[in-house]
Amino acid sequence: MxxxxxxxxxxxxxxxxxxxxxxxxxxxxxxxxxxxxxxxxxxxxxxxxxxxxxxxxxxxxxxxxxxxxxxxxxxxxxxxxxxxxxxxxxxxxxxxxxxxxxxxxxxxxxxxxxxxxxxxxxxxxxxxxxxxxxxxxxxxxxxxxxxxxxxxxxxxxxxxxxxxxxxxxxxxxxxxxxxxxxxxxxAVDLADKIWAANGHIPTPGRPRSIIxxxxxxxxxxxxxxxxxxxxxxxxxxxECRWQEEMLENAELVVVAYGTTSRVVRSAIRKCRQQGLRVGLLRPITLFPFPTEAIRNTLGTAKCYLAVEMSAGQMVDDVRLAVNGERPVHFYGRMGGMVPTVAEIMDEIRKYATPYQKTPAEIALDSAIDEKFQSVTDAVGHILQRTRKKMKATGSGK
Amino acid sequence: MAVVFEKTELLTDLPMHYCPGCTHGIIHRIVAEALDELGIGKTAVGVAPVGCAVFAYDYFNCDMMEAAHGRAPAVATGIKRVCPDKCVFTYQGDGDLASIGTAEIVHAATRGEKITAIFVNNAIYGMTGGQMAPTTLPGQVTTTSPNGRDVEHCGYPVPMCEMLATLSGSAYIQRVSVHDVKHVKAAKKAIKNAFAAQMENKGFTMIEVLSTCPTNWGLSPLEAVQWLKDNMIPAYPLGVFKGAEA
Missing domain, CATH: 3.40.50.970 (Thiamin diphosphate (ThDP)-binding fold, Pyr/PP domains)
Incomplete structure (x- = not known):
């Protein structure tokens, strides 16, 4: 429970x-x-x-x-x-x-x-x-x-x-x-602590311990x-551990850990709803740092944003991972100030533009719109006809 | 053939690195013999300091931990809390125990931590080459008090036994010397008393051993022994400051 x-x-x-x-x-x-x-x-x-x-x-x-x-x-x-x-x-x-x-x-x-x-x-x-x-x-x-x-x-x-x-x-x-x-x-792989200095009687297999x-x-x-x-x-x-969220096709990868990552998560979810292709990579282990996981996002990422409650420390590890191949931006609050969702969304908007549709996607969208319009028109006709009929018969009062 | 003397098994056969005439060797030996004679040596855990005795883990033939400078009583506390039935001791010099490690020794004593501190006081920093120690005597020349310790400038020697004896957690506190055979024997008896008090869970125990440093005092071994007798004992009176002699 x-x-x-x-x-x-x-x-x-x-x-x-x-x-x-x-x-x-x-x-x-x-x-x-x-x-x-x-x-x-x-x-x-x-x-x-x-x-x-x-x-x-x-x-x-x-x-x-x-x-x-x-x-x-x-x-x-x-x-x-x-x-x-x-x-x-x-x-x-x-x-x-x-x-x-x-x-x-x-x-x-x-x-x-x-x-x-x-x-x-x-x-x-x-x-x-x-x-x-x-x-x-x-x-x-x-x-x-x-x-x-x-x-x-x-x-x-x-x-x-x-x-x-x-x-x-x-x-x-x-x-x-x-x-x-x-x-x-x-964990099953943990060995006995035969090295411990606990006053054990030394044996050939376990001599006295010196720490x-x-x-x-x-x-x-x-x-x-x-x-x-x-x-x-x-x-x-x-022992490297990390979590990925909405990294699929993410053009902006936000890297944040701990409390900051919670605020970033809310921000990227909202930004996604607004059509921004942004995702979160959250290091769970800071040493070891998930360098490879970050490099795996280079396929889609156009740039990176590290968000921390510091003047910019983890951002160095992001830069080392990206190795100059993409711009790495930073946003931080200090002194005990926790960044807000709105602040991070503003920051995300600086680096992520709403997704631009391809001509094929635009054509598909207008085809859907046309179809939708014709269905709406047809429903409108039916409704109008029904209303007239009801007026004529005096029913529905 | 009858065996008339045997080296205690509680010391390894490794040659010691101490300077000629230094009394660390004697103190190691009486600590080891005391543990041995009480039958608690094989399962004892010792904590080595930073200072001349930094390699004590090579010489005491039991489980040993090397501590950071001054922190041996805290390390010993951690060990003792995990192994309450084992004899746990620290072996510390005057810089380690009476300067950088004052907080750790005072609080180990006031907690009544059931450990024994062997405190070797030679009134100088030996390992680093003869700088002024907290226990350096007024007027004593060292490399950092080249005109002699000026008490107006850098204060007075610290009497650790007298200080720690005032704390309720201290069970047995004694100052001894090893400048001659009679005093070596008395020192060993004191160390045994302290270990015995620890094993009876009486509280914190410490034996301060006045020791020589011919190298950094600039004296021959014989002169050093005489200097200890003439200068250190008057400044650091021998005796039991807390607890009853067994």
Whole structure:
């Protein structure tokens, strides 16, 4: 049965259902419902919620718990995620799986508390120091936030890598119906965590565990980085997800993710009714970015429009995908302002003209019009005749 | 033939990278022996710091995690919450624990986190080449206090044991030294007390070990030991600051 739930609480419950038993976090708006929910819920399932003294401590507790083999999550919002970046780099370097939720708010600095998408670069380019990537999942609804949070744990364990669920203040705060009864089952390919440092008695098959990101010999560190890089390439090949809407014969392809994609969807539906050949390509994973999916639209697309709640960050990935073969336009709002359907429709109209019919289509249209006219005339005649007849007989009074 | 001495299995056979005369080696050994003698070593989980002991995961022969600078108590917290029946310890220097990691150590202590911090205080940043530490003594010359630590300019040394002993979550806090055999023995006993208190779930435990750094102090190993005795012990008095000695 579907249940009305707030995005933040749905994410927390989804994590619990996915076997997350440890949560370490620090309060920051607009994601506070996640730690609050976890503080009530985790003790019920034998888990542990701990409010850390800072985001730095929280992400390092995640490193400890994840390194000991547990399914563990933390959540924060933009300024707090900046503080966690040191730890995320270590998690990636030491290959410790975990899930990090970023309910984005406006920046830079303390910024604001309203929805924004201005952490795209930070999320998709690693965010901390060193050559690394986190897999980034961007939900556009509360239901999708549930599904992607659960998927995040599987991807994290599959690749021994941090996975980020990148929502925004709207996704976190809005309420939508969600199906929480869908039973979660971990992916079948997940291996036992024999690498975990959990104080196991060493055996020949499972020696003592060292969770570490220090490789002092440059040759060894390069090999480590090459292995990590191969892993990110594998993630790019295997974990890319996106959604297409009305892309068939789309001359203008709008690219948007998360909350923005919801507004764009309304705009393109209306524009389609007005004869504009416009479609939506919605990245669900931001790393890996659906580059191939965008290239597949080059057949019909005359240009692209990226819409974001930022000064233009994802648009760079659209440009990289299009590789100069078509113009790529951008429309963005910042500071916690969410674009409206009307604004996006105006923007779409700048780049998409109503469809021009071919002579054959015009001929067909006029033939249909003629036929329609003759039918209307015939019906008119019949009606007139009937009316006269009724007047003459005095019936129908 | 009777075995009169055996190296603890809790240390690997890897040659240590520490400088001649540095007391890290002694401290590693007594930590390992303490774990071994309590029968909790094989299933212990250690957290290595950033600093001279950054390679501690190579030497302690148990599950180990390498932490970011100062974050070892937070990492240990994560491990301990997942493995509440295992002995979890951090091994940290003075820069790591008393400077960049003050928030993590204070809050681990105040939460009564059931971990043991082995805090090695040698009053200097060793790994980076002898810069001023939070525990550098007034007047002490380092590469970033070339005229000696001026307390008017950069403040006073941090007495961690005294500070942490004031927190309700701290169960056992003691400062020891390893400058001679008698003190090494006492230090090992203190470390055992701390581990035992952890395993009895009494709360947060920390042993501060005064240590030498001949290389960065610019002294011979013998001179360094004497300097520790003459200068560090008066500034950092030895003793139990919290909890009862077993």
């Amino acid at each position: 579907k249940k009305l739930m707030k995005g933040n609480e749905a994410i927390a419950e989804a994590a619990v259902k996915a076997g997350c038993r440890y949560f370490f976090g620090y309060p920051i708006t607009p994601q506070n419902e996640i730690p609050e929910y976890m503080s009530r819920r985790l003790p019920e399932v034998g888990g542990c919620f701990l409010q850390a003294e800072s985001e730095l401590a929280a992400i390092n507790m995640v490193y400890g718990a994840g390194g000991a083999g547990a399914r563990v999550m933390t959540s924060s919002s933009s300024p707090g995620i900046s503080l966690k970046q040191e730890g995320i780099s270590y998690l990636a370097g030491a290959e410790v799986p975990c899930v990090i939720v970023n309910i984005m708010r406006g920046g830079p600095g303390l910024g604001g508390i309203q929805p924004a998408q201005s952490d795209y670069y930070q999320a998709t380019r690693g965010g901390g120091h060193g050559d690394y990537r986190t897999c980034v999942l961007a939900p556009a609804s509360v239901q999708e936030a549930v599904d992607l949070t659960q998927l995040a744990f599987d991807i994290a364990d599959r690749y021994r890598n941090p996975v980020m669920v990148l929502g925004d203040g709207m996704i976190g705060q809005m309420m939508e119906p969600v199906d929480m009864d869908k039973s979660y089952r971990p 570490n990101s220090l490789f002092i010999d440059p040759k060894v560190l390069e090999r480590h980085c090459e292995r990590l890089d191969a892993k990110y390439k594998k993630i790019a090949e295997s």
